[in-house]
Amino acid sequence: KIQVNINSALKEISLEQVRQIEKSEAAAALQTLKDGTGEGNDFLGWLDLPQRTPQHHLDEIQAAADQLRGCCQYVVSVGIGGSYLGAKAVIEALNNSFDAYNAPAPGCPKVLFAGQNIGEDYLNELQEFLRDKSFGIIVISKSGTTTEPAIAFRLLKEQLEAQVGKNEACKRIVAITDAKRGALRQLATEEGYKTFVIDDNVGGRFSVLTPVGLLPIAVAGYDIKELVRGAFEMQEKCAEPSDDNICELYAATRNALYRAGKKTEILVNYNPKLHYFGEWWKQLYGESEGKDHKGIFPAAVDFSTDLHSMGQWIQDGERTIFETVISVEKAASTTVIPADDANLDGLNYIAGKRVDQVNKMAELGTRIAHVDGGVPNIRVSVPELSERYLGQLIYFFELSCGISGYLLGVNPFNQPGVEDYKRNMFALLEKPGYEEATKAIKAKL
Numbered sequence: 001k002i003q004v005n006i007n008s009a010l011k012e013i014s015l016e017q018v019r020q021i022e023k024s025e026a027a028a029a030l031q032t033l034k035d036g037t038g039e040g041n042d043f044l045g046w047l048d049l050p051q052r053t054p055q056h057h058l059d060e061i062q063a064a065a066d067q068l069r070g071c072c073q074y075v076v077s078v079g080i081g082g083s084y085l086g087a088k089a090v091i092e093a094l095n096n097s098f099d100a101y102n103a104p105a106p107g108c109p110k111v112l113f114a115g116q117n118i119g120e121d122y123l124n125e126l127q128e129f130l131r132d133k134s135f136g137i138i139v140i141s142k143s144g145t146t147t148e149p150a151i152a153f154r155l156l157k158e159q160l161e162a163q164v165g166k167n168e169a170c171k172r173i174v175a176i177t178d179a180k181r182g183a184l185r186q187l188a189t190e191e192g193y194k195t196f197v198i199d200d201n202v203g204g205r206f207s208v209l210t211p212v213g214l215l216p217i218a219v220a221g222y223d224i225k226e227l228v229r230g231a232f233e234m235q236e237k238c239a240e241p242s243d244d245n246i247c248e249l250y251a252a253t254r255n256a257l258y259r260a261g262k263k264t265e266i267l268v269n270y271n272p273k274l275h276y277f278g279e280w281w282k283q284l285y286g287e288s289e290g291k292d293h294k295g296i297f298p299a300a301v302d303f304s305t306d307l308h309s310m311g312q313w314i315q316d317g318e319r320t321i322f323e324t325v326i327s328v329e330k331a332a333s334t335t336v337i338p339a340d341d342a343n344l345d346g347l348n349y350i351a352g353k354r355v356d357q358v359n360k361m362a363e364l365g366t367r368i369a370h371v372d373g374g375v376p377n378i379r380v381s382v383p384e385l386s387e388r389y390l391g392q393l394i395y396f397f398e399l400s401c402g403i404s405g406y407l408l409g410v411n412p413f414n415q416p417g418v419e420d421y422k423r424n425m426f427a428l429l430e431k432p433g434y435e436e437a438t439k440a441i442k443a444k445l
C-alpha cells in the first residue's frame with residue numbers, strides 16, 4: 001500500500017504541530033469537502049468519481065479506444081493543462097522508456113500529443129511525421145475554446161480529412177468536451193464525431209479519471225478499470241478524518257512546513273518514468289493553491305539525474321524548500337551489475353547488486369544529506385508502477401490537494417489567474433470582441 005513517512009520532515013516542525021493541524025484544521029477541511037460547504041463546492045465532482053464511475057461507462061470508453069486501436073498506427077491526443085497532463089503522466093509511467101522508437105504493432109497504436117504548446121516547429125514536424133501514417137485524433141477541451149488545442153486540431157483535422165477522406169476522418173476523431181457549451185461541442189455535433197462529456201463539476205486538473213485521461217490511456221493499451229479501482233481504494237481509505245488518514249497527514253505536514261517558511265515544495269522521483277507525473281502534480285497544486293498572493297510553489301526534479309544539476313542548490317541554496325519524494329519500492333525488471341576482471345572503473349564493489357539497489361542507496365544517501373542540509377523530506381512510497389497504484393497515487397494527491405487548499409484559506413478549484421495571459425494574447429492578436437483591450441495593450445508597448 002501507499003505510505004507516507006514524515007519522520008525526516010520533523011526538524012523545523014514538530015510531530016505535535018503536525019498532529020494538531022491534522023486533527024483540527026485538516027479534519028475540518030476534509031469534512032468541508034465531503035459536506036460540499038466550502039468555496040468552489042460546485043467543482044467537487046472528482047471527490048467520489050472513482051466510486052460513482054459505472055462499469056458500463058468504462059466499457060464505452062474502452063470500446064472507443066478499441067475502435068481507434070483497430071484502425072490507427074498513431075492516435076494524437078490534443079489538449080493542454082488538465083486536458084493533457086493526466087494521460088501523459090500515466091502513459092509515461094507505464095510505457096517502456098523506448099516505446100517511441102519502436103514501430104507500432106497492429107492493434108497497438110502509439111499515443112502522441114499535440115495542442116499542449118504553440119510551437120510551430122513541433123506542429124510542423126508532427127504533421128510531417130503523420131504524412132504517410134494512419135492516424136486518429138482525440139480532441140480534448142473542457143471549455144471547448146482553448147487556443148492551443150484549437151490550432152492543433154484545426155491543422156490535424158484538415159490533414160486527416162485530406163489523407164483518408166471526410167467520412168473516414170469522422171470515424172477516427174473522438175471529441176471530449178462539455179455536454180452543451182463551447183465551439184468543440186458544436187463542431188462535434190455538426191461533424192458527427194463520437195463524443196464523451198466532461199462533467200461541469202470536474203475541473204480540468206482533476207479530470208484524469210474521466211474520459212479526458214481514460215480514453216488516451218486505454219488507447220495506449222493500459223487497464224483503465226484497474227486505474228479507477230486503485231483510485232477507489234484510496235477514496236475508501238481516506239474518506240473519513242482519522243489518525244491514519246495519509247491525505248490529512250500529507251496536507252497537514254506540507255502546511256506546517258509552509259508556515260515555518262518552507263515556501264517551495266519539490267516533488268522528487270528516482271524513476272524517470274515519473275517525470276510527467278511531476279508535471280501533472282505541478283499543475284494540480286500550482287493552479288489549486290497559488291492564489292491571493294499565497295501558496296507553496298510546486299517544483300519537480302528527476303533524481304539522480306538532477307542531483308548533477310540542481311543538487312547543489314537543494315543541498316546548499318536558500319533554505320525555503322522541502323522535498324516530497326515518490327519512492328517506488330519495486331522495479332519492474334531485474335538488471336544486475338556485472339563483475340569485471342580488470343575493474344578499471346572500480347565498480348566491482350557493487351558487482352552482483354541490482355541497479356535498483358544502487359538507486360535506493362542514492363535515495364537514502366540524498367535524504368540524509370538534504371535533511372542534514374536543512375531540507376525537510378516527506379516520503380511517499382509506492383509498491384510498484386502499475387495502473388492500480390497510479391490510480392491510488394492520483395487520488396491521494398487530489399484529495400490532499402483539496403484539503404491543503406482549504407487549509408491555506410483559498411478556493412482550490414478555480415484558476416482566475418490563468419485568464420490574464422489569454423486576454424493579453426487575444427488583444428495582441430486583435431481577436432474580435434477585444435477592440436478596447438487591443439487599444440489598451442498597444443498603448444503599453
Ligand code: PA5
Binds near residue numbers: 083149415
Ligand atoms: O485547470 C484548468 O482548468 C486549466 O488549466 C485547463 O486544464 C486548461 O486550460 C485546458 O482547458 P480546456 O480543457 O478547457 O481546454
